[in-house]
Amino acid sequence: MPRLASLHLYPVKSMYRLSPPSAAVQPWGLLGDRRWMLVDADGTALTQRDEPAIGQFRPVPSADGAALTLTGPDGDVHVLPAPTLADGAPETTVSVFGTRFSAVEAGKDTTAWLAGRLPAKLGEVRLVHLDRPATSRPINPEYAGPDETVSMADGFPLLLTTTASLDELNARIADDHPDDPAKGAPLPMERFRPNLVVSGTAAWAEDGWRRVRIGGLEFRVAKPCGRCVVTTTDQETGERRGPEPLRALGRHHRFGQKLVFGQNLVPVRATSAEVLGTLSVGDEVEVLEEVPAPQPERR
Numbered sequence: 001m002p003r004l005a006s007l008h009l010y011p012v013k014s015m016y017r018l019s020p021p022s023a024a025v026q027p028w029g030l031l032g033d034r035r036w037m038l039v040d041a042d043g044t045a046l047t048q049r050d051e052p053a054i055g056q057f058r059p060v061p062s063a064d065g066a067a068l069t070l071t072g073p074d075g076d077v078h079v080l081p082a083p084t085l086a087d088g089a090p091e092t093t094v095s096v097f098g099t100r101f102s103a104v105e106a107g108k109d110t111t112a113w114l115a116g117r118l119p120a121k122l123g124e125v126r127l128v129h130l131d132r133p134a135t136s137r138p139i140n141p142e143y144a145g146p147d148e149t150v151s152m153a154d155g156f157p158l159l160l161t162t163t164a165s166l167d168e169l170n171a172r173i174a175d176d177h178p179d180d181p182a183k184g185a186p187l188p189m190e191r192f193r194p195n196l197v198v199s200g201t202a203a204w205a206e207d208g209w210r211r212v213r214i215g216g217l218e219f220r221v222a223k224p225c226g227r228c229v230v231t232t233t234d235q236e237t238g239e240r241r242g243p244e245p246l247r248a249l250g251r252h253h254r255f256g257q258k259l260v261f262g263q264n265l266v267p268v269r270a271t272s273a274e275v276l277g278t279l280s281v282g283d284e285v286e287v288l289e290e291v292p293a294p295q296p297e298r299r
Contacts, residue, residue, distance in 0.1 A: 002285040004214055005163055005199040006189075011059040011068065012127070013037035013096075013152045014047035016235070017190065018060070022280035025217055027269055028133045028149045029157040030195055030279075032061050035082075035133065036068060037103075037152045038114070041124045043094040045152070048230045051122060056238045072117040073238075080110050084131050094128055096152060101137040103128035103152075134274065143222040144266055156222050156264035160206060161194040165261065168203035173248045187245055190235045192227070192261055198285050204253070206263050208293035215283030217276055218268040226258035254297045 008017045009030045014037070024031035038046040038054065048055050056073040061082075070078045083089030083104040094103045106127040114125050130136055130152055139148045140155060150157050170186040177184030189197055196214065198206070209221045227249055234241050249259035267276055 002162075002198050002200040002287075004196060004279060004281055004283040004285060006197040007279060007281055008190075008193070008195055008197070009033035010193065011036060011061045012057065012070075013045060014054045014230075016055055016058045017193070022278055024278050025158075025267055025276045026133070026274055027157070027267055027276065028137075029151045029153060031275065032065060033195065034152040035061075035065070035130045037094070037096075037128060039092075039094050039103075039126050039128055040122065041126075043092055043100075045094065045096045046122060046125060048233055049228060051119060052230075052233045052240060053119065053238045055233065055235055057117075070113075072113075074117060076113075076117070078110065078113045080106055080127075082131075083107070083129050089129075089131075092126075092128060096137075097154060099137065099140075102132075103136070104131045105129075139222075139266065143264075148266060148269075157267060158195040158219065158265040159193070159225055159262050160196040160198060160212075160219075160221075160265055161189060161192055161262040162201045162203075162206050163189070163197060163199045164201050164203040165206065166192075169245055169248055169253070169261065172252045173244050176248055176251065183242065183244065188235075191231045191233070191245065193230065193235075194262055196265070196279070200285075204293055205287075207260070208290045209263060209287055210291060211268075211287075211289040212265075213286040213288055215277070215279045217279065218270070218288070219265040220268055222264045222266050224255065224258065224260040225262040225264055227261050231261075252296065252298060255294065256297075260296070 007023050008019050010017050013034045058071040060069045067081050083106050089104045092105050110127050118125055139150050174184040212219050231245050232240050
């Protein structure tokens with residue numbers, strides 16, 4: 001029986017992860033996942049695609065979500081309250097991959113603290129908070145209903161990967177570099193920044209999943225996750241590490257122009273509550289609906 005092997009959430013988009021033993025699930029993602037992000041002067045999201053060092057900031061939200069503690073790469077700590085419209089914090093328009101929505105700005109002291117720790121080439125960097133996740137940002141209607149929303153994640157509430165697929169990908173990376181053990185070294189799952197990691201499946205089985213139940217909660221599989229340069233970034237050091245895994249995905253797991261690893265999920269709402277339930281490491285994973293997994297193009 002497949003099981004949930006680990007859980008991960010990212011309080012600030014593209015910053016370092018938290019890996020709790022359990023996490024509450026909301027319609028727009030894990031509780032506390034990607035409710036904050038960095039934006040430039042125009043309100044466009046700034047991520048590790050723009051600057052890999054962003055991943056070296058360590059964020060920890062308070063238990064009630066009312067405050068955030070940031071630890072910079074230099075070890076300096078900055079604590080700030082979560083800005084809200086109710087408290088009069090300024091509202092601003094931001095965007096993720098061209099989708100525009102409203103968020104709330106953190107104070108100027110936070111902007112100044114970030115300026116002292118991020119490269120000057122990024123210009124002014126602001127930290128924003130998603131104050132109203134239930135209504136602020138609808139999921140792409142091609143993959144969701146009109147009332148389904150998402151946090152500040154790239155596009156969907158949760159991302160699922162499997163250990164078997166990573167093992168297979170790492171085997172292909174090793175095969176592609178028979179004369180260079182360093183280039184063929186296995187990559188950790190952290191490179192892919194998933195929310196849910198599942199063990200006990202066949203490699204690439206998730207490509208054919210359409211609905212799953214994990215720990216009593218049901219999820220719809222919306223679409224595969226296309227991969228980018230972030231996967232080449234060492235999440236512990238912030239350094240780009242060469243072409244893998246993108247090279248191997250391009251050779252062994254390409255679908256059209258997409259280099260695919262993992263599947264995007266949307267929680268199925270059986271209630272109007274803001275918390276749908278809780279997932280815990282070790283929960284059983286049941287595949288409720290599947291189709292034959294598509295065959296990737298190989299090059």
